[in-house]
Amino acid sequence: MQVREEVAKGNMLPLMEAFYTIQGEGTFTGHPAYFIRLGGCDVGCVWCDVKDSWEGEKWPVKPIEEIVAEAERFPGRLVVITGGEPLMYNLGPITSLLKDRGFTINIETSGAHPFSGSFDWVCFSPKKFKAPHPSIYEKADELKVIVFHKSDIGFAEKHAAQVQSHCTLLLQPEWSKAREVSSLIVDYVKDHPNWKISLQTHKFMDIP
Numbered sequence: 071m072q073v074r075e076e077v078a079k080g081n082m083l084p085l086m087e088a089f090y091t092i093q094g095e096g097t098f099t100g101h102p103a104y105f106i107r108l109g110g111c112d113v114g115c116v117w118c119d120v121k122d123s124w125e126g127e128k129w130p131v132k133p134i135e136e137i138v139a140e141a142e143r144f145p146g147r148l149v150v151i152t153g154g155e156p157l158m159y160n161l162g163p164i165t166s167l168l169k170d171r172g173f174t175i176n177i178e179t180s181g182a183h184p185f186s187g188s189f190d191w192v193c194f195s196p197k198k199f200k201a202p203h204p205s206i207y208e209k210a211d212e213l214k215v216i217v218f219h220k221s222d223i224g225f226a227e228k229h230a231a232q233v234q235s236h237c238t239l240l241l242q243p244e245w246s247k248a249r250e251v252s253s254l255i256v257d258y259v260k261d262h263p264n265w266k267i268s269l270q271t272h273k274f275m276d277i278p
């Protein structure tokens with residue numbers, strides 16, 4: 071019971087994995103970063119490449135001090151909190167601790183839960199399978215829409231109409247559909263130059 075309360079407060083979090091690598095996609099592509107992947111997701115994307123993350127209960131629950139101490143072992147000072155869906159948890163305490171220790175903090179989220187925590191960069195990647203919570207729209211620095219089907223372009227436009235004007239707009243081909251959707255994305259971005267293309271460069275380079 072006590073662990074559950076600590077998770078609710080954000081003092082402990084279910085950690086699926088954490089690793090130091092290179093950010094492969096989005097605005098921070100190419101930056102070394104320490105990824106903190108929290109377990110648990112209720113969004114249910116059919117093409118999800120981390121389905122193992124969905125069941126939050128199966129991952130060890132760790133005190134945030136321990137999670138941050140691990141991050142400090144590596145030379146990079148950029149942390150990316152991802153999942154699963156990290157906003158299922160109260161991210162206030164961990165982001166405050168990371169900030170105290172000098173980290174730049176990014177998040178990758180579908181926005182499906184109320185926003186919490188304090189971030190330097192918010193990558194909002196909405197999914198058709200669960201509608202975003204309205205709190206994400208004023209927080210998003212980057213709107214990254216995964217294109218699996220041509221209808222995803224209209225979906226992207228719908229969300230672009232709700233984010234702030236400074237928000238970077240990115241279309242990213244879903245890895246297994248890249249051949250089918252790439253020319254569609256290229257033509258769209260050429261016609262709509264406020265959008266850019268994001269690629270999963272870590273998959274091209276085989277970086278875990």
Ligand code: SF4
Nearest residue numbers: 111113114115118154
């Ligand atoms: S939101 Fe992310 S972790 Fe959750 S199902 Fe979709 S792709 Fe997978």
